[in-house]
Amino acid sequence: MRLSSRAQMISPSPTLAIDAKAKEMKSRGISVIGFGAGEPDFDTPDHIKEAAVAAVWGGMTKYTPVAGTNELREAICQKFKIDQGLDYKLAQIVVSAGAKHSLYNAIQVLVQSGDEVILPSPYWVSYLEQIKLAGAEARFVETREDNDFKLTPAELEAAINSRTKLLILNSPSNPTGAVYSEIELEALGEVIIKHDITVISDEIYEKLIYDDTRHVSIASLSQELKERTVVINGVSKAYAMTGWRIGYAAATTSVASAMADLQSHSTSNPTSIAQAASTVALTGEQEPVSRMVAEYTRRRDYALDRLRAIPGITCTKPDGAFYLFPNVKNCFGKSFKGKIINNASDLAAILLDETQVAVVPGLAFGNDDYLRISYAISMDGLKEGLDRINSLISELK
Ligand code: PLP
Numbered sequence: 001m002r003l004s005s006r007a008q009m010i011s012p013s014p015t016l017a018i019d020a021k022a023k024e025m026k027s028r029g030i031s032v033i034g035f036g037a038g039e040p041d042f043d044t045p046d047h048i049k050e051a052a053v054a055a056v057w058g059g060m061t062k063y064t065p066v067a068g069t070n071e072l073r074e075a076i077c078q079k080f081k082i083d084q085g086l087d088y089k090l091a092q093i094v095v096s097a098g099a100k101h102s103l104y105n106a107i108q109v110l111v112q113s114g115d116e117v118i119l120p121s122p123y124w125v126s127y128l129e130q131i132k133l134a135g136a137e138a139r140f141v142e143t144r145e146d147n148d149f150k151l152t153p154a155e156l157e158a159a160i161n162s163r164t165k166l167l168i169l170n171s172p173s174n175p176t177g178a179v180y181s182e183i184e185l186e187a188l189g190e191v192i193i194k195h196d197i198t199v200i201s202d203e204i205y206e207k208l209i210y211d212d213t214r215h216v217s218i219a220s221l222s223q224e225l226k227e228r229t230v231v232i233n234g235v236s237k238a239y240a241m242t243g244w245r246i247g248y249a250a251a252t253t254s255v256a257s258a259m260a261d262l263q264s265h266s267t268s269n270p271t272s273i274a275q276a277a278s279t280v281a282l283t284g285e286q287e288p289v290s291r292m293v294a295e296y297t298r299r300r301d302y303a304l305d306r307l308r309a310i311p312g313i314t315c316t317k318p319d320g321a322f323y324l325f326p327n328v329k330n331c332f333g334k335s336f337k338g339k340i341i342n343n344a345s346d347l348a349a350i351l352l353d354e355t356q357v358a359v360v361p362g363l364a365f366g367n368d369d370y371l372r373i374s375y376a377i378s379m380d381g382l383k384e385g386l387d388r389i390n391s392l393i394s395e396l397k
Pocket of ligand 1: 038097098099100101124170173174202204234235236237242246247
């Protein structure tokens with residue numbers, strides 16, 4: 001049976017491939033340290049689980065409106081108002097099966113064959129595949145480590161041409177942890193308005209933000225930017241709810257209704273029970289989020305110090321999300337037990353085979369000079385994994 005050209009275009013997720021290999025090693029009794037995870041290691045808070053149980057017994061087990069229950073969409077509108085000062089109507093909110101699904105719907109309704117989408121690199125791996133699935137083309141813009149991997153207005157403007165339709169911004173960023181400030185977003189906003197392009201602002205890590213960094217949504221900066229932005233968010237990362245599959249988008253009424261129409265012919269509404277739990281996640285006590293953020297901060301500080309102490313490794317300080325993105329270029333040209341390291345993928349393979357530490361090579365995010373290390377792992381795991389990385393790198397010849 002022949003697959004469609006669309007299906008043949010899709011690359012399997014390299015992050016999931018690393019994860020699968022690590023899990024397979026674990027199942028053989030090998031002590032693997034998994035730095036590959038893109039999900040919180042915490043459990044979903046109890047009050048959210050209880051809301052789901054109550055929803056089951058309360059009969060919330062039927063189809064809901066395609067774009068989500070009124071209760072959840074009201075909670076989302078309220079969240080936007082409180083956190084970002086943004087006013088959205090219910091008709092501007094579409095709830096989907098995870099932020100990844102929201103992104104898929106948004107990209108499908110915004111771009112088509114012949115269009116270009118600006119993708120600042122390093123980028124989260126699914127953006128590229130979703131752009132290709134919509135028939136559009138990605139125009140990569142390499143960001144610089146010495147600018148904390150943030151796109152500058154000049155870089156953005158240089159990448160725009162007559163085919164440019166869309167820019168994808170992700171703040172806090174996966175994989176770099178970079179967070180754009182209000183001033184930086186304003187400067188990008190001027191270019192966006194000048195060239196009248198649309199922005200997808202992926203804010204899924206909004207709540208996982210450290211020290212005195214403030215999260216700003218580009219949509220909140222002006223009416224002109226709000227009208228050009230589709231905000232993507234969800235409950236997966238902030239509330240440790242990756243398995244519940246609830247994400248959402250806020251957009252103009254016409255974009256939101258196109259996304260809901262598309263969803264009406266694919267998945268229909270996301271799970272009614274998970275929607276009830278997500279309503280409580282957004283409206284209930286937020287103390288569990290603060291507790292998780294405090295623990296992520298402790299781990300980030302520890303892991304950053306350890307990585308920076310390894311000779312040859314440089315690493316920017318992430319202000320959000322739960323990843324470190326160390327530059328390992330100084331290891332290239334060296335070898336371990338005769339295996340030469342030419343790029344981060346080689347190093348990641350040696351780390352997994354020789355020390356049983358699973359990290360994701362930067363190739364997955366468009367730059368193979370880096371590794372992505374997730375600190376959504378216990379402090380003990382973090383210590384052990386960094387010990388192993390440190391001793392392998394010091395043994396390179
Ligand atoms: N956007 C980014 C940048 C992510 O890292 C992820 C998950 O890894 C998602 C979106 C998808 O989140 P969800 O689990 O809600 O689909």
